[in-house]
Amino acid sequence: MAMHHAEKNGKKRKYSDDFLQYRFTSIVTAGIEKTQCFISNKVLSAESMKSNKLKRHFNSKHPIFAGKDTEYFRSKADGVKKARLDTGGKYTNKT
Incomplete structure (x- = not known):
């Protein structure tokens, strides 16, 4: 029986x-x-799409944000998505 591509991977x-x-x-x-x-706008690999890896990134890189409400970050996420749409998917880093 042949395996589907998704099953093999x-x-x-x-x-x-x-x-x-x-x-x-x-x-x-x-x-x-x-x-x-x-x-931080860092993009992690598809293989890193696990709660424990995302939590480790957050706790090690951004502990200052630990007390913030999830709704605050939901609005930040919406802003990131809108920025991608406004720039054609590319970020501009103006500092």
Whole structure:
């Protein structure tokens, strides 16, 4: 019996709204869904789309934001998505 391509490569991870608690939103790059930290804008690989890896990134890189309400970050995530739409998917870093 032939295996489907997705079965050969194991479980395909999907973004979950639960990832907002770790300050991640989803981004699609070259047809692959990945997670993006909307504090640092860092994009993690599709293989990193696990709660424990996202939590580790958040706790090690952004502990100052630990007390913030998830709704605050939901609005930040919406802002990141709108910025991607406004710039055609490309970020401009103006500092």
